Amino acid sequence: MAKKILKATFENRCNGCEMCVLEAQRQLKKVGLSNSPIRILRDVAGSNLYFHVEIEDHIKSLNLEEILKICPTGVFELVEEQDESLIN
Amino acid sequence: MSHSLTKNILEIDLDRKTSVVKNRTDLSDFIGGVGLSMKLYQEFRAQKPLILSIGPLNGFFPFASKTSVFFGVKNKVYDYYIGGSLSTRIRFANLDAIVILGRSKGDIFLDIQNSEVTFLDFGIEFQSQGLPGRRSLIEFKTNKYLLDNYFRFSGSEADSFLNYKKIMGIVISGTHNFDVIDSKEYNDLYKEILTRYEFLTVKKDEFPSCSGCPVGCSKSNIGENSGNFLVHSLVGCQFAKRLYSNKDLLISCLNVLGYSYTHEDIEKYLDTLYNLKNEYIFQ
Numbered sequence: 001m002a003k004k005i006l007k008a009t010f011e012n013r014c015n016g017c018e019m020c021v022l023e024a025q026r027q028l029k030k031v032g033l034s035n036s037p038i039r040i041l042r043d044v045a046g047s048n049l050y051f052h053v054e055i056e057d058h059i060k061s062l063n064l065e066e067i068l069k070i071c072p073t074g075v076f077e078l079v080e081e082q083d084e085s086l087i088n
Numbered sequence: 089m090s091h092s093l094t095k096n097i098l099e100i101d102l103d104r105k106t107s108v109v110k111n112r113t114d115l116s117d118f119i120g121g122v123g124l125s126m127k128l129y130q131e132f133r134a135q136k137p138l139i140l141s142i143g144p145l146n147g148f149f150p151f152a153s154k155t156s157v158f159f160g161v162k163n164k165v166y167d168y169y170i171g172g173s174l175s176t177r178i179r180f181a182n183l184d185a186i187v188i189l190g191r192s193k194g195d196i197f198l199d200i201q202n203s204e205v206t207f208l209d210f211g212i213e214f215q216s217q218g219l220p221g222r223r224s225l226i227e228f229k230t231n232k233y234l235l236d237n238y239f240r241f242s243g244s245e246a247d248s249f250l251n252y253k254k255i256m257g258i259v260i261s262g263t264h265n266f267d268v269i270d271s272k273e274y275n276d277l278y279k280e281i282l283t284r285y286e287f288l289t290v291k292k293d294e295f296p297s298c299s300g301c302p303v304g305c306s307k308s309n310i311g312e313n314s315g316n317f318l319v320h321s322l323v324g325c326q327f328a329k330r331l332y333s334n335k336d337l338l339i340s341c342l343n344v345l346g347y348s349y350t351h352e353d354i355e356k357y358l359d360t361l362y363n364l365k366n367e368y369i370f371q
Contacts, residue, residue, distance in 0.1 A: 016173070016297055017300065017304065019300070026275060029267065030266065031147065031266040032262075035265070036221075039222075041220050042236050042237075044215075048237075054221070
């Protein structure tokens with residue numbers, strides 16, 4: 001069975017609340033932003049504020065369903081991981 | 089997480105361009121936010137302080153997402169509350185308050201990373217300072233200060249005061265992680281609070297949200313001023329007032345974080361604040 005990975009498919013919906021960052025850190029028994037498997041970067045365009053979601057590879061060890069569930073705007077989805085050996 | 093009652097106060101002297109972090113055990117009775125600010129203002133009044141402070145729940149629990157901004161002009165004091173990511177960055181810098189004293193000779197930027205402060209001359213590419221994903225940026229734009237280009241102070245007096253100090257921008261990055269000792273109890277309480285949407289007096293929306301608040305309400309960028317002393321000591325959002333003015337819930341949150349405050353301590357603390365308040369004329 002293919003493994004699921006977390007993808008920020010609907011990044012444009014992100015409101016910058018960082019609930020996902022804090023959830024991931026809590027699963028690692030930490031409260032803070034450093035070394036988090038998710039980072040929310042702020043981007044300014046004109047007078048608007050946009051968010052960019054960065055996901056690190058070490059998120060794979062976490063409960064991804066819980067991270068998906070805590071996002072209030074539905075930024076994430078769980079997708080099947082592509083097998084690189086089949087692509088190449 | 090086992091917290092001592094020590095308050096970590098970053099003092100920044102704009103006249104001398106120096107800074108120091110003091111670990112203050114004598115401030116343990118002042119839970120945080122407006123209470124801590126009032127006490128610090130009393131101490132530093134002659135140096136015209138601008139005080140940014142947070143409370144014990146910021147960064148740890150949802151809906152505790154504001155930062156107290158306290159200062160005095162002539163014989164009046166102002167307590168404002170700004171949202172965005174600032175409170176979590178101060179928390180993860182392992183600070184309880186930042187006290188900015190005096191006035192810079194020329195326009196200046198402050199780059200704060202945990203306990204370290206760098207004084208940057210005006211003209212530098214300020215937007216690139218700080219640590220991506222772990223920073224908050226306050227910047228002077230045309231005629232007002234904006235936090236992360238969106239969140240603002242609730243009154244123009246804060247803008248005028250920052251401008252008077254010749255601070256053109258402040259970037260704060262926090263890299264401290266706290267270990268969770270009693271993980272289950274903390275997680276259960278966190279998730280329970282998160283389900284209490286019905287206690288909020290604001291509706292879920294699609295605007296940029298404050299860090300640690302999933303709501304994304306239409307008022308997140310406006311900030312607050314004055315109001316409930318207990319909620320503003322935490323420093324919770326006024327729209328979560330009904331949640332965090334519940335003293336049983338509050339004690340549970342504080343205890344799981346390792347604070348030993350009791351109901352009596354909180355009552356005594358509020359009495360102290362009301363007495364202290366009489367020394368000032370609040371706007």
